[in-house]
Amino acid sequence: MRTVDLIQKKRDGGELSREEIAFLIQGYSAGRIPDYQLSAWAMAVFFQGMSARETADLTLEMAASGDQVDLSAIAGVKVDKHSTGGVGDTTTLVLASLVAAAGVPVAKMSGRGLGHTGGTIDKLESIPGFRVELTQEQFVEQVNRHGIAVMGQSGNITPADKKLYGLRDVTATVNSIPLIASSIMSKKIASGADAIVLDVKTGNGAFMKTLDDSIKLAEAMVAIGEEVGRETVAVISSMEQPLGVAVGNALEVKLAIETLKGQGPKDLEELCLTLGAHMLVLGGKALDVAEGEEVLRELIRKGYALKKFKEFVAAQGGSPSFIDQPAQLPAAKLVVPVSAQSAGFVSGIEAERIGIAAMLLGAGRETKEASIDLAAGIMLNRKVGDRVEPGEALVELHTNRTDPKLIEEVSQHIVAAYTITEQPPEQPQLIYAIVTREGVQRLSR
Numbered sequence: 001m002r003t004v005d006l007i008q009k010k011r012d013g014g015e016l017s018r019e020e021i022a023f024l025i026q027g028y029s030a031g032r033i034p035d036y037q038l039s040a041w042a043m044a045v046f047f048q049g050m051s052a053r054e055t056a057d058l059t060l061e062m063a064a065s066g067d068q069v070d071l072s073a074i075a076g077v078k079v080d081k082h083s084t085g086g087v088g089d090t091t092t093l094v095l096a097s098l099v100a101a102a103g104v105p106v107a108k109m110s111g112r113g114l115g116h117t118g119g120t121i122d123k124l125e126s127i128p129g130f131r132v133e134l135t136q137e138q139f140v141e142q143v144n145r146h147g148i149a150v151m152g153q154s155g156n157i158t159p160a161d162k163k164l165y166g167l168r169d170v171t172a173t174v175n176s177i178p179l180i181a182s183s184i185m186s187k188k189i190a191s192g193a194d195a196i197v198l199d200v201k202t203g204n205g206a207f208m209k210t211l212d213d214s215i216k217l218a219e220a221m222v223a224i225g226e227e228v229g230r231e232t233v234a235v236i237s238s239m240e241q242p243l244g245v246a247v248g249n250a251l252e253v254k255l256a257i258e259t260l261k262g263q264g265p266k267d268l269e270e271l272c273l274t275l276g277a278h279m280l281v282l283g284g285k286a287l288d289v290a291e292g293e294e295v296l297r298e299l300i301r302k303g304y305a306l307k308k309f310k311e312f313v314a315a316q317g318g319s320p321s322f323i324d325q326p327a328q329l330p331a332a333k334l335v336v337p338v339s340a341q342s343a344g345f346v347s348g349i350e351a352e353r354i355g356i357a358a359m360l361l362g363a364g365r366e367t368k369e370a371s372i373d374l375a376a377g378i379m380l381n382r383k384v385g386d387r388v389e390p391g392e393a394l395v396e397l398h399t400n401r402t403d404p405k406l407i408e409e410v411s412q413h414i415v416a417a418y419t420i421t422e423q424p425p426e427q428p429q430l431i432y433a434i435v436t437r438e439g440v441q442r443l444s445r
Contacts, residue, residue: 015051062161068189076103078106081198096150098305153187160186161186185221197275215433234436241383242380243268247378248363251377272296346383350416351417357413378397
């Protein structure tokens, strides 16, 4: 088998066999196939695409390139959730405890963030004492005892994907739906989940900017799940504006606590209930999504969801007192309002600009080596549809960086992110579609 023949085959629209895909990925991982040849193959995939079977084979090959987590010792159906990323994406902090309280085991491996804000691990580390470094034995034992554990992702999960992604990043082949789908799903499969719920973001603050592209990506990932025997459901949700009202690590933990009390913003609550209900259905704890949502609402109403969050935090070394008194979580020394310059209605908020502003304040990492300020971030006082008067605060900046030039730069990002009009806009849609193996269900407002 020769690499050049496989490049030519894909270039001409051919379908590679499982053995041919294995030859490419194993050869590249081992250093037998050079960057320039796999770059040529990736570009051929970019233009020619891959079949569902090819994409599934690529996914399995990348999953098999490193450690694979065995969760068979955990009782019950393990349902994982993955988000394609966004701004103010606090869902995992809420969902993990909410779904565990309903009896679906949550055994989640998460990473640190690169970009706007920290990842789930960074956010949880806002709680003093919280430990994310667990052994596999501790991880399994905790899920069996408490129904929930979150640990830092192993450094050897899907190394082939890491190497291939680095190559795609410098060869203009990142935006290939089969390669994106296999990258995401290889990590989920290697992490040992029995079933997967995907939150696929769409809009200006998302990786996929258009609804059509987001649906195509969701269909590709659901097809992979079907091919490899992992039932998979995708929810297409909006990232036209930040989710919720907090962007930043400790700020998002505080918001998650409020949401688990039933006092959180409606968009965050709605998305968590939708994702959680699908997790309950896949986990065998609800017959349908409507029943799942009602189960979850009841858990919030009765305080069981918040109780499970406290139990989870205590099991991993954190003090539940921080849940009862979230004001004790890390707080920034400087809180600066950014005011509206005109009267009207907020008709748009560019989520990506808000994310960049939060990163500049210290809430995210521009490079992997950068440190993160757990207290930094942005609180949104106004969202799409809200009335605002001149001088009223659109947002509050939370930061420990006191350079006036930086604060002015961030403030300009905020003002540019907001569109204010004389007429009120239509109520924004949060969830656009549900994608399952049966097809795409587009939702009306």
